[in-house]
Amino acid sequence: MEEKEVTIYDIARELDLASSTISRALKNDPKVKLKTRNKVHQMAQKMGYQSNPFARSLRNKRSFLIGIIVPRLTNHFVSSAISGIEDTLSTKGYNIIIGQSYGQTDKEISALKMLMDNRVDGLLISLADYATSLEHIDQSTKKKIPLIFFDQVPDLTDSSVIVIDHAQAAYLATKHLIQAGCKKIAHVTTHVNHSIYAEKYAGYKKALFESDKKLKEELLVFDDLSSIESGKNVASHILKMNKRPDGLFFENDSSAAGCIASLKKAGLNIPKDIAVVGFNDEPIASLLDPNISSVTYSAYEIGRVAAQNILLQIENPEMPKISKTVLPARLIVRESSSR
Amino acid sequence: MEEKEVTIYDIARELDLASSTISRALKNDPKVKLKTRNKVHQMAQKMGYQSNPFARSLRNKRSFLIGIIVPRLTNHFVSSAISGIEDTLSTKGYNIIIGQSYGQTDKEISALKMLMDNRVDGLLISLADYATSLEHIDQSTKKKIPLIFFDQVPDLTDSSVIVIDHAQAAYLATKHLIQAGCKKIAHVTTHVNHSIYAEKYAGYKKALFESDKKLKEELLVFDDLSSIESGKNVASHILKMNKRPDGLFFENDSSAAGCIASLKKAGLNIPKDIAVVGFNDEPIASLLDPNISSVTYSAYEIGRVAAQNILLQIENPEMPKISKTVLPARLIVRESSSR
DNA sequence: TTGTAGGCGTTATCAA
DNA sequence: TTGATAACGCCTACAA
Numbered sequence: 001m002e003e004k005e006v007t008i009y010d011i012a013r014e015l016d017l018a019s020s021t022i023s024r025a026l027k028n029d030p031k032v033k034l035k036t037r038n039k040v041h042q043m044a045q046k047m048g049y050q051s052n053p054f055a056r057s058l059r060n061k062r063s064f065l066i067g068i069i070v071p072r073l074t075n076h077f078v079s080s081a082i083s084g085i086e087d088t089l090s091t092k093g094y095n096i097i098i099g100q101s102y103g104q105t106d107k108e109i110s111a112l113k114m115l116m117d118n119r120v121d122g123l124l125i126s127l128a129d130y131a132t133s134l135e136h137i138d139q140s141t142k143k144k145i146p147l148i149f150f151d152q153v154p155d156l157t158d159s160s161v162i163v164i165d166h167a168q169a170a171y172l173a174t175k176h177l178i179q180a181g182c183k184k185i186a187h188v189t190t191h192v193n194h195s196i197y198a199e200k201y202a203g204y205k206k207a208l209f210e211s212d213k214k215l216k217e218e219l220l221v222f223d224d225l226s227s228i229e230s231g232k233n234v235a236s237h238i239l240k241m242n243k244r245p246d247g248l249f250f251e252n253d254s255s256a257a258g259c260i261a262s263l264k265k266a267g268l269n270i271p272k273d274i275a276v277v278g279f280n281d282e283p284i285a286s287l288l289d290p291n292i293s294s295v296t297y298s299a300y301e302i303g304r305v306a307a308q309n310i311l312l313q314i315e316n317p318e319m320p321k322i323s324k325t326v327l328p329a330r331l332i333v334r335e336s337s338s339r
Numbered sequence: 340m341e342e343k344e345v346t347i348y349d350i351a352r353e354l355d356l357a358s359s360t361i362s363r364a365l366k367n368d369p370k371v372k373l374k375t376r377n378k379v380h381q382m383a384q385k386m387g388y389q390s391n392p393f394a395r396s397l398r399n400k401r402s403f404l405i406g407i408i409v410p411r412l413t414n415h416f417v418s419s420a421i422s423g424i425e426d427t428l429s430t431k432g433y434n435i436i437i438g439q440s441y442g443q444t445d446k447e448i449s450a451l452k453m454l455m456d457n458r459v460d461g462l463l464i465s466l467a468d469y470a471t472s473l474e475h476i477d478q479s480t481k482k483k484i485p486l487i488f489f490d491q492v493p494d495l496t497d498s499s500v501i502v503i504d505h506a507q508a509a510y511l512a513t514k515h516l517i518q519a520g521c522k523k524i525a526h527v528t529t530h531v532n533h534s535i536y537a538e539k540y541a542g543y544k545k546a547l548f549e550s551d552k553k554l555k556e557e558l559l560v561f562d563d564l565s566s567i568e569s570g571k572n573v574a575s576h577i578l579k580m581n582k583r584p585d586g587l588f589f590e591n592d593s594s595a596a597g598c599i600a601s602l603k604k605a606g607l608n609i610p611k612d613i614a615v616v617g618f619n620d621e622p623i624a625s626l627l628d629p630n631i632s633s634v635t636y637s638a639y640e641i642g643r644v645a646a647q648n649i650l651l652q653i654e655n656p657e658m659p660k661i662s663k664t665v666l667p668a669r670l671i672v673r674e675s676s677s678r
Numbered sequence: 679t680t681g682t683a684g685g686c687g688t689t690a691t692c693a694a
Numbered sequence: 695t696t697g698a699t700a701a702c703g704c705c706t707a708c709a710a
Contacts, residue, residue, distance in 0.1 A: 018681045055703035058393040058686050074418045083412050287623045357697045394687035397702050
């Protein structure tokens, strides 16, 4: 019933050569006469030969698999990054295998175990939660295989990380609001204790500091800014303030969107009364009324760079690790901040 | 440098047993004495044994890999479906490997080749373009391995397909518009020659037919309805019409969104003048002003069902194939169609 | 330039 | 209930 797969032995028999010669010829080993090589390739083609990855991996102790762990696949930025990773790796003969942490450390652990069980050659991780320790990761990987963090990276690690320039991003956003004439710019943020937020804060401060006017810092810190709903809370907070800000720089577009919606409902004019810049250029950003200006970066590019770096580490085990790659952010100006 | 992996031989030596016994014990073969089994499991744990998937696959001729081909990972519905697939398969010890076709047949072919090279045990495909023939797929798979189409499925095939009930979806949308009081309901669509569109059309017709009033059919056919931009074209077409429709049922939410935006700009009131229902419940649907009503379905659920079915086919090769699974759609009513 | 032989780790078959 | 052995397909010293 089952048709047998063609192996190098079949080719060898057909050509009256040794299997080792076929093996060498197939990978274009120059030790094999060119004429023989051609003959082998031709015959392989003709017989529909496909090399068996299991035998190869068993022999080489290489899987040509890269493991990826992300919070969730359905996030637009995650899928873009994976797209970048996939495109880069597939041209080099590597495949990816994906685990989702759903933002939970325990699922991150089991995903990691799954990937290690599958003997991945390298690991690309966007953390579930950068607040927790990395012990579980160190433990599972035992530092034996190349590991790169991307996008959601830990504060302290001796692994490579690929991130965007959060300080620059915040700087761009704030500078833009200043140039739009805002006098009181609030930075709406969460956990300020993590370095990502610290960097954003630094960029925000730098922009304020550089401006001629004496702009005062105005931090609005919330526990949660992950959803549209949370943005509405921000709005009600702002509406209650004595001296409302006239410029807002948000953690992300979802919360910015929710906030804008509420502020509008309360009769405020965006951007006349309050100008807004979001973060991430999520799909909603360009569709709301008014469109949300946003600081963003190419998730695809992050994925591409992460993939390139992990390959470098795999192919050159002795190479010193590139400890940190910082990719630039850019500002997308739309109606919510143009006045 | 490289630490050697623990193998069943190591365990065997440690326990003074044969490797074959270890192998059996590890998979809980009842032929092995329970006491021995426990001992083996304990020792395996202690020594940090991990079974080698390559050796196992080489021996079993099974990869425990499922190949997935999708137009693009960054589509929200695709990533949801994959999430459903992943969650289902991972509990059964299967992993996924993904190829993107980017909507092009040639990339679909190379993705297919890649997956076959990796010896996947089954194939889950959402077509790049259901207009083209399936020859390339038949050819690469040679029908040797289980194959299921999901979401974007071919018209004619002897493989299993998992789809939503497009007729019901269209019926729901149209019925809703009728109940909202629309007198002239246009169905905005593309390629009416494919069965998916034919089914939608049928559902649309059925709803019209069932209504008391003598509603006339009103098809607006466009080449492209994939983007917000294309929706704007629809709007300008509608604005030029002598007798404008007062209800619209769209192919998807993006085009509906673009159309609504343009119609509003032209001074029309949505939904008073024209009520609108979209398709897919894309993220934009709930964020626009007014929110777009939408017919939708659970992509995650489609993925889940597809994964379950492919496993069934893999584990029971002789089982007759379930030729077609149709999942229900549901209507999400929002402002754009409530009046 | 090509051939021989052994092993990668697992499992199925047969024997004990 | 357990053990010995061969085989899955490929690769690489080493030999010729």
